[in-house]
Every structure is written in structure tokens, then in C-alpha cells.
Amino acid sequence: MYRARTTIEQWRIFQAVVKFGGYAQAAHALNKSQSSLNHAVTKLQMQLGVPLLEVKGRKAVLTKIGEVMLRRSQLLTQQVEDLELLADSLEQGWEPTLTIAIEHIQSKVLIYQALKQFLPQSRGTRVTLIDTVLSATQEAIIEENADLVITADLPQGILGKPLSQIKMLLVAHREHALARQMNITFDDLIQHLQLVIRDNGKQPNANHGWLRAEQRWTVSSFHEAIKLLEQNLGFAWIPEHLIKNQLNEGILINLKVKGGATRQITTYLVVPNAQHQGPAAACLEQLILQQFGIHTL
Structure with missing residues (x-):
């Protein structure tokens, strides 16, 4: 098994030095000592065996190798942040996945706008959109195999919010x-x-x-x-x-x-299992309704 020579904290310090233009500025922003940041970046470069920064005057400047490593490290730290946020979200009951079944006659323009609004709030939730036709839409409701369903025909005993x-x-x-x-x-x-x-x-x-x-x-x-x-x-x-x-x-x-x-034809937004609807599905439901100009209490 591969054992990492570097730490996430080292990469975050390296990014901060670049972002703020020097060790002193980064130390102030991170509320750490300048010497600790200098030590972290020096050790990082020694562990990697390549130069990442060079000091020109009073400013730390990226080397050519440093430019490449900065881009890749930003992806790494973002993934770690996303992973930690996902753990917090799951602990709070936020769904890791959502499935939206949409009857094929429905225009999706406003739905896409709702999804665009949902993305920054999604906490890493994966969304699956399914085009359904006729009885497949009914099955998504009755069998509760979708979190939200847009249908043109409500099954008997099922309530939905008129959409369009x-x-x-x-x-x-x-x-x-x-x-x-x-x-x-x-x-x-x-x-x-x-x-x-x-x-x-x-x-x-x-x-x-x-x-x-x-x-x-x-x-x-x-x-x-x-x-x-x-x-x-x-x-x-x-x-x-x-x-x-x-x-x-x-x-x-x-x-x-x-x-x-x-x-x-009237289309309706249905929550197949409303009693157990999670916060992610509830959030997306409200965003869809808002896009269609439907206001709920």
C-alpha cells in the first residue's frame, strides 16, 4: 500500500503562501507563525525532491514545477474538503443521492434552473435524472424508486402539486x-x-x-x-x-x-415518500416549485 510522504496541511500552507504572496502575509491570514509556514513548505519540497517556490525580493514566486503542483494540489484539497462536508451532511441526514423521474412531455428548462441553484447547496449529493414515459412514471411513484417525480397522471390516492x-x-x-x-x-x-x-x-x-x-x-x-x-x-x-x-x-x-x-395536460410534482423525505430532496423540491412560480407555506 502506498504511504503518502506529504500531508494535506502542508499543501494547504503551500497554497496559502502562493495565494497571499508570501510567508508573512500567509502567516497573518492563517494566524500561524511565519517560521512554521516556512518550515512546512521547506519540508514539503524536501519530501518531494523538487522546488515549488523561490523567493524573489520579499515575495515567494512559483517555479514551473510549482505551477503544476499547485493546480493538482488544489484539486486534492478541494476533494478532501468535499469529503469532510459529505460526512457532516450524512451525519445530519442529508441524502448522498437523489433520483428525479420526469415525464417526457415536461419542459425541463425551469428544472435545469432549479438544479443550477441546487448545486452550490447540494453538499456533494449526486443527482440522477430519469426520463420516464407513461406507466414508468406511475411506477416511480407507486414503487417509491424516485425521490421526486413529475407526472402527467396522478395514480389513485396520490396527491401532487400542479406544476405546469x-x-x-x-x-x-x-x-x-x-x-x-x-x-x-x-x-x-x-x-x-x-x-x-x-x-x-x-x-x-x-x-x-x-x-x-x-x-x-x-x-x-x-x-x-x-x-x-x-x-x-x-x-x-x-x-x-x-x-x-x-x-x-x-x-x-x-x-x-x-x-x-x-x-x-397538467403536470404535477409528487414526493412519493413524503413522510421520509430528506433535507436534500426537500431543498430541491422547493427550488423547482419556486422556478415554476409556485409558493408554499
């Missing part, structure tokens, strides 16, 4: 045969290829969103469906926020279906 309204549009390419029709009927739709997003749950509902079109292709994501739509292949239900550019440019159009070709 998602507008779903039935769309096709501008050159598609359906694009030229007015008052499209159900019988018109079933004669054409429909693109359907695959339910990625353990017991998927293969017919969710299917309009009984005779031809049907199943894809793994909306992004894949959009690529196919852009090639004038089929029609599909797509969240409006994912195809704003294509709609503005006229590449895709909202079909003129008799009775309407739009659906409004």
Missing part, C-alpha cells in the same frame, strides 16, 4: 396529405401512419395515444418522432414547446381536425 400546463398538438409535415385537408375526421386519420411514443414502464400500455391508425410506428422519444415528421413521415401528438421552431418556420403544422387537434 403542457399543450399537446396533433401535427404533420406541411406537405403531408392531411396538411391540405380541412375538418379532418377520425376516419381520415386512421388511413395514415401515426407515430407513437413507446411506454417505457414494466407493463407498458401499448395503445396509449394511438388513434387506431392502420399504420403505426413506435419510437422511443418525441425527438425521434420529430425527426421522422420532418421527413414527412406520419403524424403525431407532440408537446408544443418541443416544436416551436418547426411551427414558426412552417415545417410542421397543427392539423385541422374536426373537434380539435390540441390537448391540455
